[in-house]
Amino acid sequence: MRQALSGFVFKSAFPLKTIMILAMAMTFVVADVASSLAAKSAAIVVDAKTGKVLYSANADGRRYPASLTKMMTLYLTFEAMAKGKISRNSPVVFSAHASAEAPTKLGVKPGGSVAVETAILSIVTKSANDSATALGEMLGGNETNFARMMTAKARQLGMNGTVFRNANGLPDPGQFTTARDMATLGIALREHFPQYYGYFAQRSFLYGRQRINGHNRLLGRIKGVDGIKTGYTRASGFNLVSSVNDGNRRLVAVVMGGTSGGSRDNQMAGLINTYLPRASTRGGGDLVAKADSNPISALAKVLLPKHDAPTPDEKPVAVAEADTAVADDATVAQGDSEDEDTAEAEAPKLVVPAKKVKTVIVSAPKVATAQVVAAYAEPTPAVDPVSTASVPSGWAIQVASSPKQSEAQAFLDKTTKQAPKVLANASGFTVAFDKDGATYYRARFGGFGSKDAAWKACTALKKKKIECYAVQQ
Structure with missing residues (x-):
């Protein structure tokens, strides 16, 4: 040669x-x-006291969430607990569908059950896909309806660049998010459910006689890190949302599309070390408005895309088409699996000094098998997003406004039928506003990652005689 x-x-x-x-x-x-x-990676660092974005790279680019999806599953679980609909000892029954989910999983047989707290701990440590599905089925009646609840809650929190299709994050080409949206969710989890947030700091727990260790290697190694969640599939690459609290300052940081667990962790450690000193020691109160809708006579329908959304604008890692096309192939459908552990073992060690922290072991109570009661299931919530003061949530298209929410929703349905291809990857929602002492409702389609994308869609709608304009949330 x-x-x-x-x-x-x-x-x-x-x-x-x-x-x-x-x-x-x-x-x-x-x-x-x-x-x-x-450019295939994405990251954002947000001051969790002021909402100021301290660092951003491709933060609005569409990405696969992988097991970061479980953050929303836990949000809805915590919400049900806070409302008294379930308790930490309520039984979570595993259906045949839940038990058959691909690893990583807890391994409960069909018809078996665990306590809600056990399911939560298995999700935050082992990232158990079967536990996430079982919780989703309990809260939503079935996983499809639960995915609608997840997407509706995302809209209420201002996460307009996110659509959920399942409770665990296993590959689905129609499930996507952004780093910015994941930061919003990370902030909301702490602000809205401080009584349950400590679960995210668990590094291991006892399941029967088995000790189950977590995937989040930064817990106990980076000072101040107290959660939140790792994520991995072949198509998404290595994802991580981290919350940091040093007593005076708070950050939420997101890294998506890492090439290995080790490189992702090193990138996160670098971001924390760089930007935590720049965060404010003073805060202005809650940054993400709590998404509890006022009682209404009718629940709005969540408009999920009618067709599978395209893959992210740039795939986080090189991946064969079969990896995304065959979503239920257990050989490809991997959440946080042994692949991440192997990559972590082979990756270079963190460059920050390690600090030894005693592992906390929590024993979850055993629960006998029981049928899920219908009262646990929640209906699809209304879609009435509340914009967050901390993290802007992308671009949307407004097509109408009305003094009645039902009319605004009807206009969304009509517009979707008139332009199904234009709005195939968008999600419709209504947002209330006051005018001259009266409440009106805007009809909007969200999920556009950029101003150009929103304008392009609006131009296509105008060609169909549908008036609209693009607006930044």
């Missing part, structure tokens, strides 16, 4: 100047490829 290369360099008929130009061109091509690969 060296001889052939030498022959080309010194015996080529091309002038030396031409060769140098070609070499420079190749250098630029390599640089462009490297830049493209770097």
